[in-house]
Structures are given as C-alpha cells and as structure tokens.
Amino acid sequence: MKSPIVFDGHNDCLLRLYLDGGEAAIEAFLGNGGPGHIDLQKAEAGKLRGGLFAIFPPSPRGGLDLSRMPAGGYDYPLPAPLEGPVAEAATIAMASILLRLERQSKGRFRVCRSVAEIRSAWSDGALAAVMHIEGAEAIDPGLRMLDVLHAAGLRSIGMVWSRNNHFAHGVPMRFPSSPDIGEGLTAAGERLVKRCNELGILLDLSHLNEKGFFDVARLSDAPLVATHSNVHALCPVSRNLTDRQLAAIAETKGVVGLNFATAFLREDGAMNADTDLDTMIRHLDALVERLGEDGVALGSDFDGAVIPEPIGDASGLPKLFTAMERHGYGKALIDKIAYENWLSVLERSFKSGGV
Secondary structure (H helix, E strand, C coil): CCCCCEEEEEECHHHHHHHHCCHHHHHHHHCCCCCCCCCHHHHHHHCEEEEEEEECCCCHHHCCCCCCCCCCCEECCCCCCCCHHHHHHHHHHHHHHHHHHHHHCCCCEEECCCHHHHHHHHHCCCEEEEEEEECCCCCCCCCHHHHHHHHHCEEEEECCCCCCCCCCCECCCEECCCCCCCCCCCHHHHHHHHHHHHHCCEEECCCECHHHHHHHHHHCCCCCEECCCCECCCCCCCCCECHHHHHHHHHCCCEEEECCCHHHCCCCCCCCCCCCHHHHHHHHHHHHHHHCCCCEEECCCECCCCCCCCCCCHHHHHHHHHHHHHHCCCHHHHHHHHHHHHHHHHHHHHHCCCC
C-alpha cells in the first residue's frame, strides 16, 4: 500500500525552536534539517502534510523532565502555576516563530485558519500548520487576548497543560492513576468554553482532569476532541482517557489523536523508546472499538516526548502505516486515521463558530 499523507493532531516543534534560539533554529527547520522530530525535510520524507502546531509556555527551569518516567510507577507533583506575563511573553514569541516560518519558507509552510486553507496549502505543496495553544495562561480571564490570538490564526486551545491555571485544573504525571484528580472548570473556564464555541476554536481535552473534561462536555456545543491522548484501560496513567470519557467523545462524534509518547502507550508506564509498533496498534484497536472508524486519528507529540524507536521522527511515519496494514487495517480506515478524520472534526469545530 502506498503510504498516506498525514495530518497530525499535536507537536511541540515551536517550543523546540523557541528553546533552541529562534532564527538559527528556524533556518535549520526550513533548510537542511535540524535535531528535532519535525522539519520540512523530515516532514516530506514521512508525508507529514499538516498538523496542530502547539504553543506551550514552559514552566521555569524546564518543568518536568519527561524522560524520567520509570517503569512501574511515579507521581510527579503538578508544576507551580505560571504567571500571566511570563506565559504571555513565551506565547507571543512562539506565535511569532510560527508566522516567521510561513514568511521565510518561500511558500513551503503555511499557517491555515480553515479546512479550505489546509486543502489549498496541500494543492500548492505546502505544509499546513494550524495554530494551537497548550496551556492558556497567556489569555486573561476577560478573554481580551483570545480575540488577539484568534485574529493571528489561533484555532485550537488546550486550556491546561499539567499545571493549574485560572481556567481549569490539569492532571499530574502519575502512574498508575485515574484522571479523577482535582476540581472542574472555574467560572473563567466556563466563559472560555462558550467564547471558543462562538469563535469556532477547537477545545482540546488532553491534559484536563476528569471533572474539567465533563464540564466541557456539558457546556460545549462542538465535538469533543482530545488531540493527543490514549486508552486508560491499556495504560493507566492519569493523562489517558477512561472508557467513560471515550464514550462521551463518541457521543459527539469527536476525535482522539493517538499519542506516540511511550509513557502513555506502555503497560508499565515507562518513557522508553524501546517500544514496538504493536503497542501502538493495541491502542488504535481499542480506540476504533470505542469511537468507531471516524473517531480515531494521530496526535504524535513529536518534539515533546520520547516516541517509539521504530518511528524515530516524522520521516518514520510510513512504518506505522505498514504495521497497520499488516495488522489488517484497510486503505479506507488508514486514510481516515492518517488525515481524513482530522479534517472532518476541524471543519465541524470551526463551523460551530461560523468561521
């Protein structure tokens, strides 16, 4: 089978470029490649044609070291809440990097604000990037910054990373653990949900705790989406989704993107690159069983986690599809998981706000 094109639900490429120093890292991304999981060269080799590019304002001193998630069990406390001015500065810097990638790419990289623009970028041979925020500390409770970022191209928000803020509560990196940790959305968080629905901004449920998840389910009129999460029944880490959460997503005809982070795939919860593709297939099987063929996609977490060694980086994506085909997945289902389901849920989410 010919390997399909890919739209990926989550990467941390902008954070890597931000931490690597900006301009030189941008040139490497656009030129001869760089050290990370994604650049234009690796994307072309793996047929990665688009994705949600996350803006993640990091905690001071780097926050959690996700490489230190050993087999068998761990319980890392939530990082301290991030102050608004710190988050705002980092968010604006990464938004600038995204826009500079577009400006300096000579047409090979395009920031897209609608599914029509994604398809247009593909017709022109460009990598289609949708601006996403992971951790909304830069947005004030009055939501004025939301209007500014939406005008700049923001079309997807995860209210929290794994730290609490004035909108919601995240889950710590804890294994084994339920996601039923902490309180639900704040009043500001409820306002954010309603305003995102009005603007047509997708709400990413990854990293939210269980109470926050079901608050969004109660308030939102858009499909429920977790851009980069896996199946709690197979890997009982706090970041993964329970069967009850998956049922709620299925009820709205939402989507879950398979997270490649090995700590969210493996039965032992370890962040260990020595993880085979069969482990990923088991989660895909479980997601298809619970969500149906239209509810499963990819959310790699490239540049943000340790991923299975057989894939390595974006250039290795065809190996996953070969494994899926050998497992019995037909071309139609593979195409849905590779890109079609993302385009469908993005179109329905963007339309919900008249965008």
